[in-house]
Amino acid sequence: MLTYLGGFKVDEGDLRQAIQDLKELYKRRVTEYSITGEPIIDPYPVIKVGRKVIRGYPLRRSKLRALIPYSHSKRVLAIDASAKLLFDCGPIKVVVSKVAWALWRGVKTLIVEEPIIRIKVVKSREEAAEWLLKLELSKALEKRHLLGRGDYLLLDRGLMAVPALRKGTKGLFKELDRTLDRRGAILVGISKVSRLKLSTGSSLVGYLSYMAKRALGDLAWYYYPLFREGQLPPWYIGDITVAKLSEYSKYVFRVDISRRALKRWNLEELLGEVAYLQDPATPGYPYPLKSVHELSKIGGDELELLRYFFIELAEDEGIGEQFRADSEAYEFKEEVLWGSLI
Template sequence: MVYGRGVSVGFERADVEILAEKLRRVFEGRRPQVTLDGAVVAKPVPVLNLFGRTVLGVPVDHSKLRVLEPLPHKKLCAAVDASAKVLFNLGSAAVLESRVVVVAYRGAKRVSERVAKRVALVASKFEAAEWLARVEYEAALKALAELAGPGYLLLDRSLTAAPLYRPSTRELIAKVERRALAAGLVPVGVPKRTRLALDTGEGALSYIARMARKLLGPSAFYYYPLFREESLPPFMLGSPAVAKLSELSENVLRVDVSRRALARAECGDLLGELAFLQDPSSPGYPYPLKAAHEESRLGGSELEVDRAVLAELLRDWGVGDLLLASSAAYSSFKEKSLWGDAP
């Protein structure tokens, strides 16, 4: 066995050796690509595997790497985020609660905010994920009735209308993009997680971050484009870029910018204005989106109150006590293992 320093339980040596060899191939041994005429292409290629479709990008090259300079502005910036927690676990289904927040800033001044709580019964994690997407886009659509640009609409997800979503959900996402652009707001997605990788197996963000540090030092940067416009499927409403918004932060983000907006504006200018939206106390992330994220959180004590309130409301329909009894049959361990904190 191989034992870590100060660790009482070790790893099997064979597992460590296999893992080390695979990681070595990922980080160092890039698979050579051969063209039709036999020429070897050494540059890795971005890859997105989405819903059974593989999208190949443009070979990664340092010529697409740029220093990112913040561009001061006082444009409107609206941000949307929603959290989700299990209120009642019914075994084969769950009642979820979401707090959805929309905040809007002009410069450092908050000019509007919306907070709503939503509940729904879902039967799978995918259904929960689609519902959470609907909750955010419905909140954005309502807010757009009162907001006007120029500016930005920020979401904490990729700008993707997943083909597996119901047609009504896909149309809602497309409608929000149309309404935002009509109001002068550029939709921008900053997903927490990304499947953006290279054909070598390495994550695209980590590879580009290393390349940027080697060439530009700690400077803020952006890398664009990763994909040719014509290669992106219609359900991808945004074109991905990779960006580090501040030299004071190590955060490297995937940033999806509306493809329709990019037809009229330069990606570097849009990302420069996004980089301006940072709080010095938490560099590397747009503060409107950070505020929406923090204010959408649901605490444990709040959940307990909301469980009691919802059960009482449902008694008017004769199902409140049944809900409590059914949920009591499932332990918190089962709830965590089956559903987690959020879809």
């Protein structure tokens, strides 16, 4: 049978099944017991590492804290890199990235430079993603001298040097964390997308957002801790918090803060200083990160020009005819099925 969802004609069976699946997910209660034999009623965060499942603390309203912005004039270095597919040649792809950085003092811009275009041939999405991470880490290491005690480096990603990364990439991540700590600076990663989930299978961030809305209304807030100290693998460079940075925004983020920094700084003050870095026109997300994200974007016209000049260079180097044939063979899939994003 068919029904209407808004003005769209949809399969009624699919629609009812989707709602039923969500109802079961949100109502799911799995009774487990602690080592003392007491039932664990509240859901808890879980992270799967290989075959091992790491179970965090049961979620409690008492761990929610109102978040108050703290004004400051500390230096804030923000870095972001975008990536798009330049050419799809089947087994290989040519990808292009724009690496942007900016230095702020509090909510005022100090330095902004024109982003640098980077190009690389890769064989998989995973290789492209790691290359993007290396670009950001390398730029951060290059600009670390701009930061001192109490200053911030903001990245648009979680702080994890996952085992799947190459040794060199993991080394860059660890070196950045170590050298920033020696300078007294604070490494923070803010993830716009989080896959953290609960023991019930539902979203951790979504559940905390729902809990906070009922407990604190529209106030800004943060939740910590989620896991016991030392429970996460050593390649988790940051400890995980979840935060809503503004009372005027509905958005909730996973915020990772360097474990080294948490040994010397107060979490509430750190999050309060990060929350201060907002633009009133776009509340809820640090403006230094938003600004470099905008700078790193590669527009459609820009991408077409890069393609034109890259093919021209390939022809000058004597590989133009073969390269053009390879890329045109996959042009339909690239433009019609997949689009230009990696």
